[in-house]
Amino acid sequence: MATAAGRCGCGIVTQPVKEAIAVRGMSKGFRERSGWVEALREVSIAAAGGEFVTIIGPSGCGKSTLFNIISGVIAPDEGEVLIQGQDARGRVGLAGYMPQKDLLLPWRTVLDNVVLGMEVSGMKAAAAREQARPMLGEFGLAGFEGAYPAALSGGMRQRAALLRTVLFHRDILLLDEPFGALDALTRRAMHEWLLGLWGRLGKTILFVTHDVEEAVLLSDRVYVMSARPGRIIGELAIPLPRPRHAEIALGGEFVELKRLLLGMLRGEAAA
Amino acid sequence: MLLALVGILAWQAATFFFSIEPWLLPSPWEVARALGSDAGLLGPHAWVTAQEALVGFVAAVAVGFALAVAVVRWRTVERAAYPYVIASQAVPIIAIAPVLVVWFGFGMLPKMLVIVLITFFPVTINTVDGLRAVDPEMLTLMRTMGATRWQMFRMVQLPSALPLVFSGMKIAAAVSVIGAVLGEWVAASEGLGYLITRSSAQYLTARVFAAVLVLAAMGLALFAAVSWAERRATPWARKQGQE
Numbered sequence: 082m083a084t085a086a087g088r089c090g091c092g093i094v095t096q097p098v099k100e101a102i103a104v105r106g107m108s109k110g111f112r113e114r115s116g117w118v119e120a121l122r123e124v125s126i127a128a129a130g131g132e133f134v135t136i137i138g139p140s141g142c143g144k145s146t147l148f149n150i151i152s153g154v155i156a157p158d159e160g161e162v163l164i165q166g167q168d169a170r171g172r173v174g175l176a177g178y179m180p181q182k183d184l185l186l187p188w189r190t191v192l193d194n195v196v197l198g199m200e201v202s203g204m205k206a207a208a209a210r211e212q213a214r215p216m217l218g219e220f221g222l223a224g225f226e227g228a229y230p231a232a233l234s235g236g237m238r239q240r241a242a243l244l245r246t247v248l249f250h251r252d253i254l255l256l257d258e259p260f261g262a263l264d265a266l267t268r269r270a271m272h273e274w275l276l277g278l279w280g281r282l283g284k285t286i287l288f289v290t291h292d293v294e295e296a297v298l299l300s301d302r303v304y305v306m307s308a309r310p311g312r313i314i315g316e317l318a319i320p321l322p323r324p325r326h327a328e329i330a331l332g333g334e335f336v337e338l339k340r341l342l343l344g345m346l347r348g349e350a351a352a
Numbered sequence: 353m354l355l356a357l358v359g360i361l362a363w364q365a366a367t368f369f370f371s372i373e374p375w376l377l378p379s380p381w382e383v384a385r386a387l388g389s390d391a392g393l394l395g396p397h398a399w400v401t402a403q404e405a406l407v408g409f410v411a412a413v414a415v416g417f418a419l420a421v422a423v424v425r426w427r428t429v430e431r432a433a434y435p436y437v438i439a440s441q442a443v444p445i446i447a448i449a450p451v452l453v454v455w456f457g458f459g460m461l462p463k464m465l466v467i468v469l470i471t472f473f474p475v476t477i478n479t480v481d482g483l484r485a486v487d488p489e490m491l492t493l494m495r496t497m498g499a500t501r502w503q504m505f506r507m508v509q510l511p512s513a514l515p516l517v518f519s520g521m522k523i524a525a526a527v528s529v530i531g532a533v534l535g536e537w538v539a540a541s542e543g544l545g546y547l548i549t550r551s552s553a554q555y556l557t558a559r560v561f562a563a564v565l566v567l568a569a570m571g572l573a574l575f576a577a578v579s580w581a582e583r584r585a586t587p588w589a590r591k592q593g594q595e
Binding site for chain 2: 202
């Protein structure tokens with residue numbers, strides 16, 4: 082696990098460097114028409130600063146609920162949620178959240194969509210646009226700043242949604258199946274691109290997927306979740322060297338890691 | 353266009369071949385002549401009616417929109433006000449218009465009230481539907497960013513509802529002219545509605561038709577103005593439509 086502890090040899094010891102995200106013994110249930118539904122049971126996960134951590138699990142395992150709790154939109158019933166050492170239960174705005182759907186606002190141009198977070202934070206629209214403009218190129222959106230989302234391809238929409246999340250300027254990004262709706266080719270291109278971006282930005286990423294290959298390719302560490310009620314049933318470090326490229330998926334170590342993850346997931350399916 | 357031309361020709365032919373009396377059904381030619389010769393009369397009356405329709409329309413949109421926002425924002429308002437909103441549409445306006453005149457006199461106010469009563473409803477209903485149709489996940493996203501209720505309304509709910517708000521406004525635009533005429537029938541000393549009542553009593557049927565034509569043009573103009581505003585205010589919707 083990479084930590085930033087060594088960097089602060091400055092003498093003034095404030096606090097030990099906290100994990101960027103720490104969720105401990107967290108549970109959540111919902112009242113539904115059919116009765117009480119347990120969505121998450123005693124979930125504990127952590128991510129160090131700058132780490133790429135993925136949560137993988139079957140559909141409906143409560144991954145999105147977990148993200149809604151970490152982003153502060155819903156409160157957990159039990160347990161702790163800490164973001165950079167702060168209690169994040171019911172507190173919004175501590176992490177950048179990219180939902181499963183791109184949720185670009187159809188009435189805003191690409192440029193106005195990506196500055197949404199900054200505008201909500203109280204920045205003047207003109208200043209926010211100035212800050213966003215130079216980043217459009219890196220996100221493959223150059224020349225589309227005045228276009229409406231309806232005119233964009235699926236990959237472009239996802240990149241715009243990710244730029245919106247990045248421009249919210251939080252050290253932690255929560256990415257909920259961001260490439261789930263893309264075709265295989267676009268998806269592959271997005272993986273390489275995201276890895277490059279992550280390397281440059283140095284942010285902590287918590288990533289949700291149900292694609293084993295995607296999990297191995299991108300992550301430092303992978304948590305495996307069970308079907309409802311969602312529990313953490315496994316954890317796997319991915320010690321593959323970086324920078325990684327798509328060809329790495331053909332290597333023996335990669336395949337072995339995939340096999341391990343699939344085994345953990347299948348173990349769950351059999352239970 | 354072609355349909356209108358055929359209609360007018362048939363009408364002209366019918367009045368000519370069956371020699372219908374002009375006081376019963378004037379020919380298009382006679383209506384056109386009345387439009388020209390009575391322009392000095394029609395103009396000032398039309399101006400009065402246009403003002404009433406416009407002021408009434410603006411008031412109706414304001415009332416209808418504010419009511420819709422309140423209904424969506426507060427459940428209590430919905431429970432308390434909605435039954436009356438719907439009941440108000442069952443009230444025969446023609447029956448209560450004279451009462452409005454007794455209460456508020458012969459000026460602009462009672463006409464405006466008649467217009468508001470018959471046109472706020474489509475604005476309210478459409479705006480409520482529009483505000484409710486917003487994607488709840490967009491609101492969740494806004495919440496993760498720490499957006500205030502006002503920001504969510506201004507940046508998400510309102511633009512999402514705009515196309516339906518404009519649908520309501522277009523209906524209101526077309527109906528507000530009728531509202532003005534209705535108000536004038538009850539009590540007025542000027543306006544096209546007044547002119548129509550007086551002229552038909554005098555069997556000046558061509559003039560009645562001419563006045564009706566002017567009213568129709570007025571309704572079309574108001575409708576076109578709203579459509580223009582809609583295109584300006586919702587450029588994203590147009591872009592999608594063109595694809």
